[in-house]
Amino acid sequence: xxxxxxxxxxxxxxxxxxxxxxxxxxxxxxxxxxxxxxxxxxxxxxxxxxxxxxxxxxxxxxxxxxxxxxxxxxxxxxxxxxxxxxxxxxxxxxxxxxxxxxxxxxxxxxxxxxxxxxxxx
Amino acid sequence: xxxxxxxxxxxxxxxxxxxxxxxxxxxxxxxxxxxxxxxxxxxxxxxxxxxxxxxxxxxxxxxxxxxxxxxxxxxxxxxxxxxxxxxxxxxxxxxxxxxxxxxxxxxxxx
Numbered sequence: 001x002x003x004x005x006x007x008x009x010x011x012x013x014x015x016x017x018x019x020x021x022x023x024x025x026x027x028x029x030x031x032x033x034x035x036x037x038x039x040x041x042x043x044x045x046x047x048x049x050x051x052x053x054x055x056x057x058x059x060x061x062x063x064x065x066x067x068x069x070x071x072x073x074x075x076x077x078x079x080x081x082x083x084x085x086x087x088x089x090x091x092x093x094x095x096x097x098x099x100x101x102x103x104x105x106x107x108x109x110x111x112x113x114x115x116x117x118x119x120x121x
Numbered sequence: 122x123x124x125x126x127x128x129x130x131x132x133x134x135x136x137x138x139x140x141x142x143x144x145x146x147x148x149x150x151x152x153x154x155x156x157x158x159x160x161x162x163x164x165x166x167x168x169x170x171x172x173x174x175x176x177x178x179x180x181x182x183x184x185x186x187x188x189x190x191x192x193x194x195x196x197x198x199x200x201x202x203x204x205x206x207x208x209x210x211x212x213x214x215x216x217x218x219x220x221x222x223x224x225x226x227x228x229x230x231x
Contacts, residue, residue: 035220044123045158045166045209047220059219095165105213107156107172108220111165 002026002110004096009115016086016119022079022096022112030054030074033099035108036081038092038117048094049081050104059104086119093117124149125210127223133200134231141226143193143210149221153213155193157186160207160225169208170195197228205230 008020020036036048049070050059058070069082079096093114100106126144133139143155157170169180173188183198193212197204210223 037220044207044225045160045211045222047211047222050219061219062217105153105220107154107168108211109168109171109177111167113165 002098004098004110004112006094006096006112006115009094009117011118011120012086013121014086014088014119017082017084018086018117020081020083020094020096020115020117024077024079024096024098027098029077031101033101033104033106034070034072034079035097035099036070036079037095037097037108037111038090039095039114040089040092043092046092050099051079052104057104083117086117088119091117091119123224124214124217124221125212125223127208127210127226129224130227130229132229132231133197135200135202137200139197139200139228141195141197141208141210141228143195143223145191145193145212145221147191148216149191149212149214150188150193151191152215155186155188156211157195158209158211160209162206166209200230202230204228 003025006022035050051070067085071080095114096112097108098110154172158166159169160166170186174186186195207225209225214221
């Protein structure tokens with residue numbers, strides 16, 4: 001069974017930084033695009049970033065460009081999200097989500113359980 | 122405000138047919154496939170429909186979906202209590218170069 005396990009969430013002050021991690025198992029991690037999607041409390045899903053198989057292509061939501069960085073280590077089956085200059089409105093559950101084997105716009109088909117990030121003083 | 126527009130709520134009684142709409146633009150639904158996700162309370166989303174109308178294994182055939190132009194819809198036949206959940210549509214947006222989601226529709230089984 002495919003597993004995606006996120007970690008790294010927690011409480012951080014406004015302006016602070018946090019690095020989220022996600023480890024994938026039971027599938028060939030290096031063959032898939034990967035994504036981060038978040039969900040603020042009581043709100044809907046919001047895509048944040050996508051990275052292609054070898055990390056050479058990265059796509060970001062406009063509001064996080066220049067602040068955040070998505071990366072991956074295929075040798076460790078791991079996906080990362082470095083979040084800098086965090087704001088209160090970044091408070092959300094952050095999901096690691098598996099994308100397509102062909103293109104970044106192939107369906108997101110599996111999700112982790114999520115890690116909660118709370119930005120508050 | 123979400124790029125894709127869904128009704129915030131929908132409801133029906135057991136056995137009824139319910140449809141949920143999703144409206145977008147030529148940059149997303151009009152030019153790319155639509156996927157639908159089911160999210161049960163307190164859990165991660167689950168892919169329920171991909172490529173406009175394809176069901177992953179394990180999704181009941183009571184669920185179907187279609188796309189026309191810049192709109193899509195999800196239909197649930199023979200509504201059951203376990204269908205009560207939030208449903209989200211999603212599509213890649215060529216202008217934003219990323220995924221866009223609908224705001225979600227909360228389905229209530231009366």
